[in-house]
Amino acid sequence: MDLRDILRRRRMVRHYTGEAVPRETLERIVATVRRAPSAGFSQGQRLLVVDDPGLLTDLAALAGGPDDPDLEPWFPSAPAHVLVLTREGDYHDRYQSEDKLREGEEVEWPVPFWYVDAGATLMLVLLTAVDEGLSAGVYGVPVEQDAAFRALLGIPDDLRIVAGVTIGRGAPDPGWSGKTSRATQRRRSLDELVRWNTW
Numbered sequence: 612m613d614l615r616d617i618l619r620r621r622r623m624v625r626h627y628t629g630e631a632v633p634r635e636t637l638e639r640i641v642a643t644v645r646r647a648p649s650a651g652f653s654q655g656q657r658l659l660v661v662d663d664p665g666l667l668t669d670l671a672a673l674a675g676g677p678d679d680p681d682l683e684p685w686f687p688s689a690p691a692h693v694l695v696l697t698r699e700g701d702y703h704d705r706y707q708s709e710d711k712l713r714e715g716e717e718v719e720w721p722v723p724f725w726y727v728d729a730g731a732t733l734m735l736v737l738l739t740a741v742d743e744g745l746s747a748g749v750y751g752v753p754v755e756q757d758a759a760f761r762a763l764l765g766i767p768d769d770l771r772i773v774a775g776v777t778i779g780r781g782a783p784d785p786g787w788s789g790k791t792s793r794a795t796q797r798r799r800s801l802d803e804l805v806r807w808n809t810w
């Protein structure tokens with residue numbers, strides 16, 4: 612698929628048919644992590660793929676269903692999740708190596724690049740899912756649920772959960788499409804978002 616087509620098609624889909632996603636397809640989607648950019652090639656991104664039916668059920672139970680009866684089932688219909696994780700320690704390790712030290716010190720980070728790189732990786736997962744003819748939806752793990760996600764999925768302390776992505780064959784989600792931020796918020800004009808030469 613042409614990149615422009617992929618970008619046009621990409622939107623968060625929060626409802627899936629019951630169809631399973633083949634392992635090989637998921638493998639191709641998550642293999643893109645190796646093509647993601649990372650500061651100093653620190654490669655702090657990690658992806659955790661959840662396709663075990665028992666764990667998927669547990670994740671759906673953890674997230675709880677929306678109270679709104681007009682919303683299609685999101686987690687209960689998702690045949691796979693990819694959790695985007697980051698290991699901040701990889702960045703400190705890398706930037707404490709000889710070729711990266713500045714006057715013997717680790718650089719002062721302008722922004723936490725471990726989250727920047729996780730975002731770039733998240734985008735690769737979304738675009739590759741679309742390229743595979745699938746749909747995907749991003750969710751944040753609420754702070755109060757972080758410990759439960761970690762315990763369920765055995766995520767160690769040195770990895771931070773940045774976001775989760777549900778992946779599957781898209782089913783109609785008119786309920787969600789009508790009420791999510793994309794529907795309620797005006798899309799900003801290009802002029803608001805992009806300027807040239809000086810701000």
Ligand SMILES: Cc1cc2nc3c(=O)[nH]c(=O)nc-3n(C[C@H](O)[C@H](O)[C@H](O)COP(=O)(O)O)c2cc1C
Binds near residue numbers: 622752
């Ligand atoms: C980091 C991140 C976290 C998000 N968390 C949620 C979420 O918890 N629940 C949800 O319904 N959508 C979530 N979204 C999806 C956004 O609402 C969505 O990207 C935005 O409304 C634009 O819609 P589109 O991606 O379909 O173009 C998240 C997106 C990102 C990038």
